Amino acid sequence: MLFENLFTTSSEGESTSPIVRRPRKGVIVGAGQVGMACAYSMLIQNIFDEMVIVDVNQHKLEGEVMDLLHGLPFVEPTLVRAGTLADGEDADIVIITAGAKQKPGETRLDLVNRNVEVFKGLIPEVVKCCPKAVLLIVTNPVDIMTYVALKLSGLPSSSVIGSGTVLDTARFRYLLAQKLELDPRSLHAYVIGEHGDSEVPVWSKVNIAGMNLLDVEAEGKDINPLLQDIFAQVKNAAYEIIQRKGATSYAIGLGVAQIVQAILRNQNRVLTVSTLIQNIHEIQNVCLSLPCVVNRQGVTRVLNLSLTQAELQQLQHSSQVLQQTIKKLKL
Numbered sequence: 607m608l609f610e611n612l613f614t615t616s617s618e619g620e621s622t623s624p625i626v627r628r629p630r631k632g633v634i635v636g637a638g639q640v641g642m643a644c645a646y647s648m649l650i651q652n653i654f655d656e657m658v659i660v661d662v663n664q665h666k667l668e669g670e671v672m673d674l675l676h677g678l679p680f681v682e683p684t685l686v687r688a689g690t691l692a693d694g695e696d697a698d699i700v701i702i703t704a705g706a707k708q709k710p711g712e713t714r715l716d717l718v719n720r721n722v723e724v725f726k727g728l729i730p731e732v733v734k735c736c737p738k739a740v741l742l743i744v745t746n747p748v749d750i751m752t753y754v755a756l757k758l759s760g761l762p763s764s765s766v767i768g769s770g771t772v773l774d775t776a777r778f779r780y781l782l783a784q785k786l787e788l789d790p791r792s793l794h795a796y797v798i799g800e801h802g803d804s805e806v807p808v809w810s811k812v813n814i815a816g817m818n819l820l821d822v823e824a825e826g827k828d829i830n831p832l833l834q835d836i837f838a839q840v841k842n843a844a845y846e847i848i849q850r851k852g853a854t855s856y857a858i859g860l861g862v863a864q865i866v867q868a869i870l871r872n873q874n875r876v877l878t879v880s881t882l883i884q885n886i887h888e889i890q891n892v893c894l895s896l897p898c899v900v901n902r903q904g905v906t907r908v909l910n911l912s913l914t915q916a917e918l919q920q921l922q923h924s925s926q927v928l929q930q931t932i933k934k935l936k937l
C-alpha cells in the first residue's frame with residue numbers, strides 16, 4: 607500500500623469485511639443521456655453499492671464515468687466503474703438504455719427495427735453474463751423492446767420488465783397536481799397501455815384522498831377541454847422536449863431509480879411498468895403497462911383495474927397497436 611506509514615492497521619481490522627450483507631449491484635447498458643441520467647439519480651440516492659456502466663462507445667463511456675466519479679466525495683459511497691457485461695456476473699438488475707433515440711418528429715415505434723437489431727446482439731450476452739439479474743428495459747419503443755427482450759432472453763416474464771408508462775404517469779400526476787396546487791405525491795392517477803401515442807389516461811381513477819376527481823362537482827363548468835389539454839400535454843411531452851433539447855432524460859432517470867428501489871428493497875410497490883399481459887381485459891401476449899406490484903422478483907402480480915367501457919376500448923386499441931408491431935418483427 608502507498609503511504610502505509612500514515613496508518614496503523616490492527617490485526618483484527620485486517621480480517622473484518624466492511625460490508626456484511628451482499629452488495630447491491632446494477633449494470634447500466636448505454637451511457638447516453640438516459641443511461642447517465644439513471645446512473646446519476648441512482649448515485650445520489652445511493653441505490654447500489656456497485657454500479658457498472660457499459661457502452662459500445664468506450665471513449666465516451668470513460669468520460670462519463672470519470673465525471674460521475676469526481677462527485678463521489680459529495681455522496682454516500684458507491685463503487686462506479688466503466689466496464690463490460692462480463693463485469694455483471696452477480697448483478698441484481700441490468701438496466702438497458704442502449705440504442706437509437708427519436709429525432710424530432712419521429713415516433714417511438716419508428717425506432718423499432720433499429721433497436722431490435724441492437725437487442726439481438728445484446729440480450730443473449732446480458733443473459734449469459736448476468737444470469738441472476740432482473741432486466742429493466744428503457745430503450746424505446748419500450749413495450750415492444752420488453753417483449754423482444756423477453757423472447758430473446760428465455761427468462762420468466764416476471765424478470766423482464768419495461769419502464770412502461772411510469773414516466774407518463776408521473777407527467778400526468780405532475781400536470782394535474784399543478785392545476786390543483788397540490789403536491790403530486792398526494793394525487794393518484796395512472797396512464798396505462800403503450801408508452802407512446804396510443805396510451806390511455808384512466809380518468810375514472812384519478813383521486814385525491816380517496817375523492818374521485820370526476821365525481822367532485824366542477825361548479826357547473828365544462829371541464830372537458832381542461833382535461834383534454836392536460837392529457838395532450840402528457841402524450842406530447844416527449845415530442846415537445848425532443849424538439850427543444852434533443853432528448854428526454856432527467857424524469858426517466860428518476861423514474862428508473864424508483865423502479866430499481868422497488869425491486870432491490872422488495873417494496874411491493876404499485877407502478878405502471880410494462881409487463882407481459884395474458885388474459886387481462888381480454889388482452890393476450892403483449893407487453894404493456896397496467897398498475898403492477900414490483901418487488902425482488904420483478905412483477906408477479908398485475909392489479910385487476912376496473913375501467914369504464916371507453917377506457918377499456920382505448921386500452922384494447924393500444925394493445926392492438928403493439929400487437930400489430932410485434933407481428934411484423936423478424937426475431
Ligand SMILES: NC(=O)C1=CN([C@@H]2O[C@H](COP(=O)(O)OP(=O)(O)OC[C@H]3O[C@@H](n4cnc5c(N)ncnc54)[C@H](O)[C@@H]3O)[C@@H](O)[C@H]2O)C=CC1
Nearest residue numbers: 636638639640661662704705706707744745746748853858
Ligand atoms: N422508456 C422511456 O420512458 C424513455 C426511453 N428513452 C429511450 O432510451 C433510449 C436511449 O436514449 P438516449 O440515452 O437519449 O440515447 P443516446 O443516443 O444518448 O444513447 C444511447 C447509447 O447507447 C449506446 N449503445 C448503442 N448500442 C449499444 C450496445 N449494443 N451496447 C451498449 N451500448 C450501446 C450508444 O453508444 C449511446 O451511448 C432511446 O431508445 C430512447 O428513445 C428515452 C427517454 C424515455
Ligand SMILES: CC(=O)C(=O)O
Nearest residue numbers: 714746773843844854
Ligand atoms: C422519449 C420518451 O419516451 C419520453 O420522454 O417519454
